Amino acid sequence: MLSKEYIAPDFDKKAYTLDLQKQINTDRKKNPFKYGTLPTGGGNIANLIRLVAWLLKDKDKNKDEEQVRTVVFDELTHLFKNDTFFTEELLIRDLKVPKDQIELFFMYCEAQSINSELLGSDRKFELLDQLVIHSGSFMSRLNGSSED
Structure with a gap:
């Protein structure tokens, strides 16, 4: 049984506590609501500004999370290989995309930022x-660049 507590030789208890x-x-000053306290001093404008900035900062994070996901090349490739409606024939016959340009068209579509929710049935x-x-x-x- 130990009679004394061990303290590391280079550990300064007072400095650590301070x-x-x-x-x-x-x-606590930066995030008063995490500690369940409101800023004091009713007329203190600095606390009010800090509070508003803190609230807006969280809203900005939510906006970033709500960004729309767009269709990518692999999703288009998968769709046109496995779907009964979206087929290579549709690309060539109806959309007039040359067979040798289909992959380039998929890359072009990816760059156009089509909402991925449109992939739903x-x-x-x-x-x-x-x-x-x-x-x-x-x-x-494509036709404009081939004339150059």
Whole structure:
């Protein structure tokens, strides 16, 4: 049984306690609501500004998380290989994309930031509408660059 507590030779208990207390106080000032206290001093405008900035900072994080995911090349490739409606024949015959340019068209569509929610089975016609629009612009760019 130990009669004394062990203290490391290079450990300064007072310095550690003071440093920890400073860190806690700084954090309490920056994030008062995490500690369940409201800023004091009713007319203190600095606390009010800090509070508003803290609230807005959290809203900005939520906006970043709500960004729309877009369709990527692999998803288009998978769709046109496995779907009964979206086929290579649709690309060539209806969208007028040359067979040797299909992969380039998929890359072009990825760059156009098509909402990935359109890949759902209940939104096929909305996706088709986007593909029609983008195939037209793709073909005009392709034909325009081949003339140079």
